[in-house]
Amino acid sequence: MAEAPARRTVLRALTATGAATVVAFDPRTRGWAATGTPGTGRTAVPPLDGTLTTDPAALDAAADDYGHHVSHRPLAVLRPGSVDDVVAMVRFCHAHRLPVAPRGQGHGTFGQAQVAGGLVIETATLDRIGPLSADGTSVTVGAGVKWSDLTRATLAHGRTPPVLTDYLELSVGGTLAVGGLGGQSHRHGAQVDTVTALDVVTGAGERLHCSRTRRRDLFEATLAGLGQCSVIVGATLALVRAPDTVRSYLLPYDDLETFLDDQRRLAEERRFAYLEGQVTTDASGAFRGCVLEAVAYGPPAGPAPDDTALLAGLSHRAGGATVSDLGYYDFLDRLAPAVAALKESGVWGYAHPWLNLLIPGDAVAAVAGTLLDDLTEADLGAGLVLLYPLAGERLTTPLLRGPAGPVPYLLALLRAVPADDTDAVRRLLAANRRAYDVVVAAGGTQYPVGSVPFTRADWRRHYGDAWPRLAAAKRRYDPRGLLVPGRGIF
Ligand SMILES: Cc1cc2nc3c(=O)[nH]c(=O)nc-3n(C[C@H](O)[C@H](O)[C@H](O)COP(=O)(O)OP(=O)(O)OC[C@H]3O[C@@H](n4cnc5c(N)ncnc54)[C@H](O)[C@@H]3O)c2cc1C
Incomplete structure (x- = not known):
């Protein structure tokens, strides 16, 4: 070997x-x-x-x-x-x-x-984007392909990956190693749930193909597997029909519970194609309100958006809705101008001790309320807070550990503080850990893209009943324990 x-x-x-x-x-x-x-x-x-x-x-x-x-x-x-x-x-x-x-x-x-x-x-450099399958429902790509490049390529054929992250300049291998969540996840699950096959290199240097029907143990140990059992070198991804344009609705709320109730309702009804939300804070970090972000896809992926039907029964602040139509790729790439501004201002280069939590739907109001009540300006820095629902039944990848229940929520404190402020980083890492403990006590977990100090015992708890299978796959496919040791899982 x-x-x-x-x-x-x-x-x-x-x-x-x-x-x-x-x-x-x-x-x-x-x-x-x-x-x-x-x-x-x-x-x-x-x-x-x-x-x-x-x-x-x-x-x-x-x-x-x-x-x-x-x-x-x-x-x-x-x-x-x-x-x-x-x-x-x-x-x-x-x-x-x-x-x-x-x-x-x-x-x-x-x-x-x-x-x-x-x-x-x-x-x-593993950036090959293969031809679409004859029926346009899948494409095979190299692991190093960025979602932005992939999406532009598939849009030339009127197709799109069903789930995209907010920021498109991430690699396919990188998001498949963690999960890949976005506003379409309440309909389609995570990006890992849309993968039909993988081409991987194991920790022993063996190149293997795997899928749900071939080497399923390796397939399931690799998707959201944090790189522990194999290096993804290629992936076959599902594609769906893309809209030409979308209609975006930004709906303001003054009250957290009302916002969460409306989000939950929209997630359950799958009324929109895309559903996210942000918590807004004032200069002191205190809660100011929430903005629900809902997007309807127009033809040919959906009917022409009907404002009255789409907004029926929602309790956002009267007269506060912002409605805009935009091209589908412009919508997907909506962060690009903000990213350019953050790079220009230097904030992109700040330290980002992020906290990404997955909270059970029945606990989200209490838990998010507590964490947001405690938030100060220093806790967030130049960052922001995302809060949006997922669909439990669509999250089917065993190693993407989410809480039980039909509508779990993602709460992300995207902190940004000057990189040389090491005291602030230390303090925020400790705050992340405390918040994580609160969430675990409520039946939640972390989405492991952030900065939460974790021990081996934490990882075992994180994986729960999936741990024995992950450990067995690790022994089998990375017998010397060489892949991605920095996670401290094994
Ligand atoms: C600005 C920004 C926005 C984001 N938005 C979202 C979002 O909307 N939704 C979401 O879900 N996440 C989001 N993330 C988190 C992001 O999905 C993860 O951090 C992702 O892992 C980053 O992809 P990457 O290509 O940079 O991977 P890297 O950071 O390079 O790697 C991440 C991990 O994956 C492993 N890995 C990388 N490539 C492979 C491979 N080919 N095979 C096996 N393991 C591999 C690495 O070893 C590492 O452990 C965001 C992050 C940032 C910074």
Whole structure:
């Protein structure tokens, strides 16, 4: 299984500056060297189609993420030129017991895609978007494809992934490793629920195809599996008919419970194609109100929106609705102008100790109320609060751990504080943990894209009755425990 040390091999590795070099690995010192031909005691890495680099800038970038408050430096970064490169390097790491973490767009907030002293596999080069199936209901893509690129490609055929995250510049592999939730989740579940097959490389470097009918254990251990059992290299994703335009409704509420009641009703009725919501706060962080965001898809994915029918029976503030029509992709990409502004102002580079919680529907008013009552300006910084319902019956992926009940809620405190304010980050991490404990006591859990300090025991509890299957898959597919160790799950 393991790649035999191949001294005869000369590796072509390009550093970030583009200079050709040779990279060797010394198993005794665990040092990777951009030196000449491997000498005594050094093992050449396998020949690659892509590049393996130890360039300091590449290592620094791989030691950072959107959270900007955790940093673990890898020893090397692989930019695969092919899936074979992933196989070769995972086998190499397996042989030398080096930890490995795949990294999509690095938008975790807690070092999720980092690996101290190991190899980061940047998947961005695995960017192939295959042709749509003959009936247009699926497409097979490389794990490094961004949802923005995928959606633009499928829209050329009038098709769209059914569920999209609010921000589209995330990789397919990255969101399938966590779940992938969005405003369409109350209808279609998470992105992982829309996957029909996966192409993966296990922790032992074996390339395998899996689906609900083939190697189901691996399929289910990989979707929302936080990269623990395999590196996703490709995925077959469901597609649905796309609308040309959508009608967006922003409905203001002064009262949290009324807002939640209307959201729950809309989620149960599936009246809209998309349903989310935000809590608004004043300058001191105090609750000011909520805005329900509901979107109806127009033809050919839905009927022409009928305002009267769509808003019937809702209790938002009278006369406060903002209604707008926009192109479907413009709607999906609605965050782009705000992201550009955040980058311009520097806030994009702030620390983001995010808190993402999944709360049972029958507890959400009490729990969210308590957490929001305690919120101060310092707790949120330049961030915002999302609060929206999901559909329990549509969340079918075993490792995406949600609370029981028909309409669980996602509550996300998207905190942003200056990256050099380490005291604030420490305080917010502790606050995240306290909030998580409150949510667990109410039957909820976390959506593990945020920054909640977690022990191994917490992970066991998190996975609950799915733990034995995950642990068995880990033993089987990553027997040396090398994949994504930074999560601290095993
Ligand atoms: C601005 C912003 C908006 C967001 N909006 C949403 C949203 O609306 N809905 C939502 O659900 N989430 C959202 N997220 C969270 C996001 O989905 C996750 O953080 C996701 O994992 C990031 O994708 P990425 O490509 O950056 O992955 P990375 O951060 O690079 O990796 C995340 C994790 O996945 C693993 N991983 C990455 N690629 C692979 C692979 N090919 N195979 C196996 N494991 C892999 C990594 O090792 C790591 O553990 C948002 C995050 C940000 C920063």
